[in-house]
Amino acid sequence: MPIAADVRLGKAVTTHHPELINLYGCCVGDDTMIGAFVEIQKNSQIGSRCKISSHTFICEGVIIDDEVFIGHGVMFTNDRRPRATKPDGQLQVAGDWILETTRVQRRASIGSNATVLSGVTIGEGALVGAGSVITKDVPPRAIVVGVPARVIGRVRARPDLIPVPRASKP
Secondary structure, rough: OEOEEEEEEEEOOOOOOOOOEEOOOOOEEEEEEEEOOEOOOOEEEEEEEEEEEEEEEEEEOOOOOOOOEEEOOOOOOOOOOOEEOOOOOOOOOOHOOOOOOEEOOOOOOEOOOOOOOOOOOEEEOOOOOOOOEEOEEOOOOEEEOOOOOOOEEOOOOOOOOOOOOOOEEE
């Protein structure tokens, strides 16, 4: 079953090809769109009014806030030191590795084929260029590109896109 019984879907979640997605143990907010060939694992949270494009992998421990865009083929990780086995050669199980939470804040956008390493936060309104590898936190409204990703600019304030707090007058 592509959408498991333990998935909490908000109102008006759109999945154009529900037979081609794999969701289990996760929570998806209202009005979110999920493309084909997307996997969202247990203990992940997707906010409202998000767009998750095709071929994206969202692993356990990823928290995506409202109004986030995730491009095609974006990969998230949740373990900085992945191994298949323990030192004695036995396969690892859930208690044998450390889950690191990753957060994508409101209105951030992640371009196609980006990879997001575990334990980072992508700030509100940030823009991650296609193919970038995120190895550390991305500041709010920063534009980052490259491998590893580095800041190259700032998202300009546009009233229709990102509200920018105004300084109060004395």
